[in-house]
Amino acid sequence: MSQKPILIVDDVDTHLTLFTATLEAAGYTVLSARSRAEALALSATTAPGIALVDLVLPDGDGIELIKTLKDRDPSIKLIAITAFASVDRAVSAMRNGAMDFLVKPIEPEHLKTTITNTLAGRSIGQYVQPYPADEVETDGLIGSSDLMQDIYSTIRAVAGSAASVFITGENGTGKVKAAAAIHDQSGYKDGAFVKLDCSTAAPNTIEAELLGHIAMPGAPEKIGVAELANGGTLLLDEICTLSLPMQARLLNMLQSGVITPIGTTSGRPAEFRLICTSTVDPRTEVQAGRFRADLFYRLNVVPIHLPPLRARGLDVVEIAETELDRLCAREEREFRTLSTEVKAIFLDHAWPGNIRELMNVLWNVIVLHDGPVVNVPDLPPYLRGAPRVQRTPNPGGASQAPANPFAGKTLAEIERNAVEAAISHAGGSIPTAARALGVSPSTLYRKLEGWGRPARGGRKF
Numbered sequence: 134m135s136q137k138p139i140l141i142v143d144d145v146d147t148h149l150t151l152f153t154a155t156l157e158a159a160g161y162t163v164l165s166a167r168s169r170a171e172a173l174a175l176s177a178t179t180a181p182g183i184a185l186v187d188l189v190l191p192d193g194d195g196i197e198l199i200k201t202l203k204d205r206d207p208s209i210k211l212i213a214i215t216a217f218a219s220v221d222r223a224v225s226a227m228r229n230g231a232m233d234f235l236v237k238p239i240e241p242e243h244l245k246t247t248i249t250n251t252l253a254g255r256s257i258g259q260y261v262q263p264y265p266a267d268e269v270e271t272d273g274l275i276g277s278s279d280l281m282q283d284i285y286s287t288i289r290a291v292a293g294s295a296a297s298v299f300i301t302g303e304n305g306t307g308k309v310k311a312a313a314a315i316h317d318q319s320g321y322k323d324g325a326f327v328k329l330d331c332s333t334a335a336p337n338t339i340e341a342e343l344l345g346h347i348a349m350p351g352a353p354e355k356i357g358v359a360e361l362a363n364g365g366t367l368l369l370d371e372i373c374t375l376s377l378p379m380q381a382r383l384l385n386m387l388q389s390g391v392i393t394p395i396g397t398t399s400g401r402p403a404e405f406r407l408i409c410t411s412t413v414d415p416r417t418e419v420q421a422g423r424f425r426a427d428l429f430y431r432l433n434v435v436p437i438h439l440p441p442l443r444a445r446g447l448d449v450v451e452i453a454e455t456e457l458d459r460l461c462a463r464e465e466r467e468f469r470t471l472s473t474e475v476k477a478i479f480l481d482h483a484w485p486g487n488i489r490e491l492m493n494v495l496w497n498v499i500v501l502h503d504g505p506v507v508n509v510p511d512l513p514p515y516l517r518g519a520p521r522v523q524r525t526p527n528p529g530g531a532s533q534a535p536a537n538p539f540a541g542k543t544l545a546e547i548e549r550n551a552v553e554a555a556i557s558h559a560g561g562s563i564p565t566a567a568r569a570l571g572v573s574p575s576t577l578y579r580k581l582e583g584w585g586r587p588a589r590g591g592r593k594f
């Protein structure tokens with residue numbers, strides 16, 4: 134339970150009375166304000182932990198108030214209150230610092246659940262993640278390699294159209310960042326950029342997450358991400374993890390051009406650009422019968438494949454140096470550059486986690502060490518400790534043959550060890566492991582099945 138009071142800002146007396154009574158009965162201390170001015174004065178003296186802000190106030194804009202309260206106290210948790218007709222404003226409120234929003238009329242139970250979730254740090258952002266403004270520019274995609282120049286051209290070309298885009302690539306290659314760049318350069322940029330992670334949304338709620346539902350006993354009306362994205366971009370992240378029945382529903386929505394929330398037959402026009410991402414190869418999923426071919430061809434109007442970091446040449450150093458500057462500015466640290474040895478290690482490393490792995494390494498370095506140069510001992514042990522090929526004779530002159538790692542093993546055991554090591558190195562991704570081993574994913578699936586290991590859906594295991 135919050136130690137700090139909850140501030141409710143709404144100019145309608147009946148709302149204030151109902152919300153205050155509900156929350157006080159649940160044990161919270163509640164303050165109320167009927168205007169922007171009153172809210173600013175109260176928050177200056179009482180430091181509320183949560184503020185519920187109606188977006189329409191008699192003396193100003195609720196979004197402005199949300200922004201001001203967040204600027205004044207970054208720890209405050211904000212919830213926007215809105216009428217159904219202004220869902221786009223709720224999304225805008227979330228971009229300005231709100232964690233969640235409530236649509237009127239608000240059921241007391243729903244109000245209490247939202248407060249509990251907000252205090253626990255759970256927000257609608259678990260499913261709906263408006264992208265921070267500074268992350269959505271193509272400029273934010275660093276890397277001058279030829280491979281990336283081609284990607285930038287495709288992004289620019291597709292941004293000017295309404296075509297669906299299917300972005301593939303290993304984990305951490307920047308699929309979501311590329312999607313955000315397309316949104317930011319497109320005619321949809323004034324609408325919301327809304328992401329639904331199909332791999333983490335619960336199977337029994339994903340349809341409601343996508344399409345929404347009408348008010349039902351015990352559950353207030355829910356607005357689906359498809360509707361939140363209207364006028365903007367809907368990103369379906371890891372779409373290949375959708376079940377076949379959900380694929381059918383999505384196809385139905387795309388074919389009809391209508392979003393029909395659960396519990397009603399009347400729909401609303403769907404007006405958004407759709408971008409999908411997948412870490413696994415969608416064509417393999419289609420061939421295996423796990424992904425509908427008709428849906429795939431509808432989504433795959435413009436395919437973009439993001440190459441792994443290890444294939445981007447000097448991009449790894451360019452990204453590392455740029456990110457080092459950015460992280461140091463943010464964390465007030467003093468690193469200026471990477472030593473030559475560190476650059477060599479970065480160029481040599483396979484980066485199975487791609488740019489996300491690189492970011493984690495830099496983060497680790499700047500938090501634990503002091504600058505101005507990143508040296509080999511500053512790197513995490515798995516990077517600096519990797520046994521390097523000895524290129525010069527050792528000083529003692531004695532030959533030190535490395536221990537034979539294959540001693541005593543059959544060819545079949547060696548093969549199995551190599552496959553398992555590659556899958557583990559690829560973070561569980563079979564297509565990535567297959568690429569590293571130079572075989573097709575179906576070869577790996579067959580081998581795994583032969584060894585009695587689950588290879589469900591080509592997904593991580």
Ligand SMILES: Nc1ncnc2c1ncn2[C@@H]1O[C@H](COP(=O)(O)OP(=O)(O)OP(=O)(O)O)[C@@H](O)[C@H]1O
Nearest residue numbers: 273274275276303304305306307308309310488489
């Ligand atoms: N070209 C790039 N330049 C700079 N930063 C990048 C680039 N590409 C990605 N990033 C950063 O790398 C991280 C991972 O990117 P992102 O989440 O877009 O990858 P992803 O492919 O969607 O990952 P996953 O499949 O694991 O969800 C993010 O912090 C992102 O900002």
